[in-house]
Amino acid sequence: MPQPSPLPTARRRRLGTELRRLRERTDLSATQAAALVGATQSRISNIEAGRYGVSADRVRTLARHYDCTDGELVDALAAMTGERRRGWWEEYRDILSPRMLDLTEVEYHATALRVAHVINIPGLLQTPDHARALFAQTVPPLKPHEVEHRVSHRVKRQEVLHREQPPPYTATIHEAALRMRFGDRATTCGQLTHLVEMSELDHLTLLVVPFDAGPFHTSGQGFDYFHGPVPQLDTVQIDTDHGGELIDSPAQLERYRLVLDRMSAAALDPATSRGFIARLIKDL
Incomplete structure (x- = not known):
């Protein structure tokens, strides 16, 4: 199992924040959201804190469960998962x-x-x-x-x-x-x-x-x-x-x-x- 990142990037933290906001708008707990996608509550919490990476497919799946119908927002969030290398500022x-x-x-x-x-x-x-x-x-x-x-x-x-x-x-x-x-x-x-x-x-x-x-x-x-x-x-x-x-x-x-x-x-x-x-x- 991958370990949580001690130094999540600003971009990953923002992705997690937006996923948390989508979840909270549907009044789902992290435990309930985890059950919907076959994950653990800690996994969802770590994703929302930016400590775990998340795939574009998982982002789209979560968005569907969160009743998010804003296609442009979902596409933008999915695109944020593709950054694999650290920037020059590192x-x-x-x-x-x-x-x-x-x-x-x-x-x-x-x-x-x-x-x-x-x-x-x-x-x-x-x-x-x-x-x-x-x-x-x-x-x-x-x-x-x-x-x-x-x-x-x-x-x-x-x-x-x-x-x-x-x-x-x-x-x-x-x-x-x-x-x-x-x-x-x-x-x-x-x-x-x-x-x-x-x-x-x-x-x-x-x-x-x-x-x-x-x-x-x-x-x-x-x-x-x-x-x-x-x-x-x-x-x-x-x-x-x-x-x-x-x-x-x-x-x-x-x-x-x-x-x-x-x-x-x-x-x-x-x-x-x-x-x-x-x-x-x-x-x-």
């Missing part, structure tokens, strides 16, 4: 926190990305010098080699925007983040110039919310919204002082979609946003 397993690796995995598999940041430049758009200056401010302080590990990881994450079929990426950034200084003048100039250059990519939309746009709803926390193959599999990552938190409850996803829409509505259009950043560079 090389950082003993170096970075599990939360950072979970973020990377979710980001890698996203079909589209929308991010909103008020006081920081989004990670996928940071230059190495900006990231290095940012990590130098971490509390408690990082050692030089720890800073470099984080910078290299961040740079490698950015490859998602440059692969053969990159996901659509929309970044809404407040003027406060653009004016925040990390590093010297050259670092700031390089970072803003990089934003202008990235904004010219066909699959990337950069929107700036200027100070004079007035108030809009936000807690000040930056967050990333990762679209899944179906809306039920979307994920939000919020920045906190103790690290990123992944959120996937339907009610919270709806809330963050609304926040994104309101921030986008307060932002300048892409061309005007690009010109806005160009003027900031001239004023440095």
Whole structure:
């Protein structure tokens, strides 16, 4: 009998979470669900916790017993069982926190990305010098080699925007983040110039919310919204002082979609946003 995985991937845990949600909607216990498919209660519990893998056929069988008639959702869940090899981020397993690796995995598999940041430049758009200056401010302080590990990881994450079929990426950034200084003048100039250059990519939309746009709803926390193959599999990552938190409850996803829409509505259009950043560079 296979042993439960002590380090389930974020993708496997999410699959288990969705299977549990489907089961609970039918008011079936894990024991009852196990009996329907000829398994043990512990097997079902371990699948739902992401500690056991599950086949696509088993996913479809469980979905039928759970009266799930959403074919697109079932297909998406079945597709999540096919990942057999670990991603590139596993090389950082003993170096970075599990939360950072979970973020990377979710980001890698996203079909589209929308991010909103008020006081920081989004990670996928940071230059190495900006990231290095940012990590130098971490509390408690990082050692030089720890800073470099984080910078290299961040740079490698950015490859998602440059692969053969990159996901659509929309970044809404407040003027406060653009004016925040990390590093010297050259670092700031390089970072803003990089934003202008990235904004010219066909699959990337950069929107700036200027100070004079007035108030809009936000807690000040930056967050990333990762679209899944179906809306039920979307994920939000919020920045906190103790690290990123992944959120996937339907009610919270709806809330963050609304926040994104309101921030986008307060932002300048892409061309005007690009010109806005160009003027900031001239004023440095």
